[in-house]
Amino acid sequence: MLKRFYVATMGCQMxxxxxxxxxxxxxxxxxxxxxxxxxxxxxxxxxxxxxDKAEQKAYSLIGRMARLKRKKQDLIxxxxxxxxxxxxxxxxxxxxxxxxxxGPRQIHRIAEWIERxxxxxxxxxxxxxxxxxxxxxTEPGYFNGRIKAFVTIMEGCNNFCSxxxxxxxxxxxxxxxxxxxxxxxxxxxxxxxxEVSLLGQNVNSYRDLQGVGLDFPGLLKKLEKIPGLWRVxxxxxxxxxxxxxxxxxxxxxxxLCPHIHLPVQAxxxxxxxxxxxxxxxxxxxxxxxxxxxxxxxxxxTSDIIVGFPGETEQDFHxxxxxxxxxxxxxxxxxxxxxxxxxxxxxxxxxxxDTEKSARLSLLQDFQKQITLKKNKALEGKQxxxxxxxxxxxxxQLSGRAPDNRLINFSPNNNELGTIVNVLIKRSDINSLWGxxxxxx
Numbered sequence: 001m002l003k004r005f006y007v008a009t010m011g012c013q014m015x016x017x018x019x020x021x022x023x024x025x026x027x028x029x030x031x032x033x034x035x036x037x038x039x040x041x042x043x044x045x046x047x048x049x050x051x052d053k054a055e056q057k058a059y060s061l062i063g064r065m066a067r068l069k070r071k072k073q074d075l076i077x078x079x080x081x082x083x084x085x086x087x088x089x090x091x092x093x094x095x096x097x098x099x100x101x102x103g104p105r106q107i108h109r110i111a112e113w114i115e116r117x118x119x120x121x122x123x124x125x126x127x128x129x130x131x132x133x134x135x136x137x138t139e140p141g142y143f144n145g146r147i148k149a150f151v152t153i154m155e156g157c158n159n160f161c162s163x164x165x166x167x168x169x170x171x172x173x174x175x176x177x178x179x180x181x182x183x184x185x186x187x188x189x190x191x192x193x194x195e196v197s198l199l200g201q202n203v204n205s206y207r208d209l210q211g212v213g214l215d216f217p218g219l220l221k222k223l224e225k226i227p228g229l230w231r232v233x234x235x236x237x238x239x240x241x242x243x244x245x246x247x248x249x250x251x252x253x254x255x256l257c258p259h260i261h262l263p264v265q266a267x268x269x270x271x272x273x274x275x276x277x278x279x280x281x282x283x284x285x286x287x288x289x290x291x292x293x294x295x296x297x298x299x300x301t302s303d304i305i306v307g308f309p310g311e312t313e314q315d316f317h318x319x320x321x322x323x324x325x326x327x328x329x330x331x332x333x334x335x336x337x338x339x340x341x342x343x344x345x346x347x348x349x350x351x352x353d354t355e356k357s358a359r360l361s362l363l364q365d366f367q368k369q370i371t372l373k374k375n376k377a378l379e380g381k382q383x384x385x386x387x388x389x390x391x392x393x394x395x396q397l398s399g400r401a402p403d404n405r406l407i408n409f410s411p412n413n414n415e416l417g418t419i420v421n422v423l424i425k426r427s428d429i430n431s432l433w434g435x436x437x438x439x440x
Contacts, residue, residue: 004159005031006040008065010058011048013235014199015081017150019046022107024082024137029111037068042076042114047083049165052337056078058083066097066215076117088341089125090297102129104154108134129156129171136176136184143191147388147417151188153181154200154217159238161265162276162343163305163336166201173201178208178219186226193227193384194417195231196223203234204241217245224253230419231386231402235261240278242287251296259329259404260296263303264286267322268315269333271308272283274347281322299403306334306363307356310349316359323367329374329403331367335360375405375427382437383407385422387414398431406431412438 004436009019022044023033037043043065044094047058062079069077078100079091087105092098099117102110106126113124133155143149157167187198198219200206206216214222216234223232232255237246241260249256264273269280291298304319321333335435336358338345351359391398391408398408399420408431409422422434 003031003032003041004039005042005044005047006034006037007044008037008061008435009046010061011046011050011054011081013150013158013197013203014152015046015048016157017152017199018081018104019044020105020142020150021134021137021152022046022110024139024142025107025110027139027142028091028137029114030330037065037256040075042078043068044078044080044110047079047081049069049082049086049339051334052339057241062091062095062098066095067369069097076100076114078113080104080107082165082169085127085129086165088127092123092125098123100124102128103129104131105131105134106240108137113322131171132174133176136180137165138184138187140187143188143193146191146193147386148195148197149186149188149193150197150199151181152176152199153203154206157201158205159240160276160343162274163308163339165339165342167342168341170201175203175206175208177210178212178214178222181219182222182226185223185229189226189228192417195233196229198223198232198234200236202236202238202241202244204237204246205299205310215245217243217249220246220249220256224255229255230256231255233257233259233404237262238278239264239284239287241383244290247287247290247294247320250291250298256298257402257404257440259281259299260291260303260404261301261303262291264322265303265305266308266311266315268311269318271311271315271319274344275305275308281318284322287323297380297403299405300326301332301404302328304333304363306333306338306352306360309336309347309351310343311336320363320366323363323370326368327370327374330371330407331364333360333363333367372429375432378405378424378432379427380424382417382421382423385409385434386419387416389416396433407434408432409434409436412436 007019048054069075076099080102084101091101156171156173158173208214385399385407387399396408397411421437424432424434426433
């Protein structure tokens with residue numbers, strides 16, 4: 001009898017990639033993917049613990065899936081991702097229905113773990129983290145009908161920012177061999193994927209250590225040559241490792257999209273030092289200047305943490321000043337929350353939730369004005385859109401411009417995965433609307 005599986009994905013783009021990765025291993029092992037957990041024989045929950053809110057959502061979802069397990073005793077329930085790596089075997093005590101707790105570098109052994117659970121009726125903990133990233137599985141046809149895909153090029157992080165749990169749950173940096181990445185992307189392009197996003201906790205530090213020493217700019221130049229690959233994006237970049245050679249790629253690598261996500265986290269040098277970020281606000285301004293010189297139409301987005309321990313009103317003012325001077329195209333901003341085991345958890349000078357909330361509100365309102373101004377400036381201009389699918393807002397199609405802005409427009413007998421020129425007619429903070437420019 002054919003076994004069925006369901007994967008619930010929470011959190012970041014890397015988790016989306018890992019879920020696809022896991023699914024391909026299960027399909028190769030003879031399992032069939034299904035759309036609902038109720039019809040599955042195996043349920044895997046892919047979790048995130050980078051922020052407290054994400055971790056609490058993960059526990060809530062585990063609880064809901066555990067109720068299914070109580071009704072269907074032969075169901076195999078597994079947990080993977082950051083929460084699994086962080087909490088380990090302790091999760092079996094909290095959720096007795098769990099059968100498998102698996103770290104992110106154990107994906108390639110999923111069929112082995114399931115077989116052990118089925119035949120030996122034991123709970124499995126698979127958390128070894130000092131491993132190379134799981135090799136890719138090329139499953140022909142898996143991506144048919146899709147336009148975009150994620151590809152992990154490296155895992156782990158060596159930076160140990162004082163607030164961040166990633167090095168503890170994702171391990172130290174390990175880059176995949178570049179030829180393995182190139183082959184995976186070639187396979188994706190052959191299946192109709194037109195845009196690939198390269199993922200890593202810090203893609204800037206990518207280096208193929210298996211003989212060639214190829215770095216990240218070198219990898220981008222290799223991928224530029226793949227037929228059918230129209231667009232390449234990447235995330236996330238660390239400012240301290242953003243090289244001049246990588247900046248020049250925005251000018252010279254033809255299929256590299258004009259968008260960079262460059263987390264700054266704070267605008268105060270004292271807070272950046274407490275965060276162990278490895279750069280100053282002056283260095284960050286210098287990088288932004290170089291990026292805009294290399295590619296004037298480059299969209300720049302960033303992350304900000306508000307209310308880090310010890311953040312004074314002056315520190316917060318410096319962050320607001322940085323936002324004002326740089327004018328990011330968009331920001332992802334969050335209140336600081338303690339992550340267990342990090343250096344910041346033990347720091348004094350904690351900011352009250354009320355103050356963190358007030359500062360975050362001020363910051364987000366200010367950034368909304370900047371984002372809206374930048375979007376309004378596009379009205380009346382022509383942009384090139386890769387059609388991705390149906391819009392969430394009515395009978396329209398949607399796609400992204402090269403700078404990653406989402407554009408909605410009326411259908412015009414255009415197929416998904418094609419590129420069209422769209423005239424922007426109106427905009428708001430989150431998206432823009434346009435009309436296809438008909439070719440004479």
